[in-house]
Amino acid sequence: MAMSEAVLRQYLAVGAILFAIGLIGFMTRRNLIVLFLSTEVMFQGVAVNFIAFGRYHGSLEGQAFVIFLLVIAAAEAALALGLIVQLFRRRHTLDAESWRELKG
């Protein structure tokens, strides 16, 4: 039972909307933890795209890609949270604006 093109479009639309929402959250929020939660929302959108295309083409490559995406997301979360703990110890705040002097 192959998937029709119209159904594929629906799943791609969900992925695009999730990605855009995550992007907006990454640009607007000031809490470092919520910033990284927004990147995880973007990851979800990309994963939906991969799996929908894999299903559409009847191949397993999409799912294999999502496994690597999960690996990268887990590594990113571990490193980012370690860095956030360090930053919080230095400034006693999670506000991203408190590190303004880092901009080049």
Add this chain to the structure above:
Amino acid sequence: MLAVFPTFAGAPTLAAGAIPPVLVLAMCVVAGVGTVLVLPGRHERSVRKIGGGALLCVFLIFAALLIRQGAMKGAGQVYFWLFAAIAILSAVRVISHDKPVYSALYFLLTVVATAGLFVLLWAEFMAAALVLIYAGAIVATYVFVIMLAQQTGNAGRATEGGDYDRISREPIAACAVGFTLMGLILFVIFDMVSFVGPTKLAKGGEAQGTAQRLGEHLFTSQVVSLEMAAVILAMAVVGAVVIAGRKVAEPAPAREATGDVRDVDPKQVPVYGTDERRTKAYPEK
């Protein structure tokens, strides 16, 4: 209406499941305004509710348009709309909630709904892995870090150091950029591209989602990548331990800013409820 955005092929007819681009544009604009209102900022709570209502209306109109295209056949579509609605609306709450703990919990809802979408796409193993890794491990770590930070920080209170959760940074510009991107992607999805047709399913393609076939695929044609992923994960964990375990010198001004009582002379602290200093509690000798 369609003449505003000529398609690449110049074809006047819309593909199956297509939506007029002007409509996509208008909905993106309305959704952008709604998102600006719903993001945390200096406006009233009722204004944020209006923004949330606008977003909900746009989503419903979008869903109704897609349903009218006749793309839906069968009972699986009901589940698709349920999971898509839960995923998108809770994603909006992730980026618009004042308190980071609630953001993390709404993100959990997004993850579970996405896992439901994966099940609909015959990717049962990925759905299980998503729930285990994201809901079980990543969100738990986020919640722990949030608790660690909120314990001594003042993010929950509306003091001058703690209002960074309540005021967004450049919401209008960010929503303009984000919804422009979203409109372009949706435009491409719904109007321009005719996808390369579905290739013939490989043998046993009906059962492509089973963990056995995925495992065979991963350990035959993707072995090197899989081992590299394991190495990356191990390196990241070691790096996280090294980074988070390092001691830093605590800056003196930050200690004043958080109101640490260890440096305060106890005699100068007023008795609770009065302006009187605690001189009687600590009599001079």
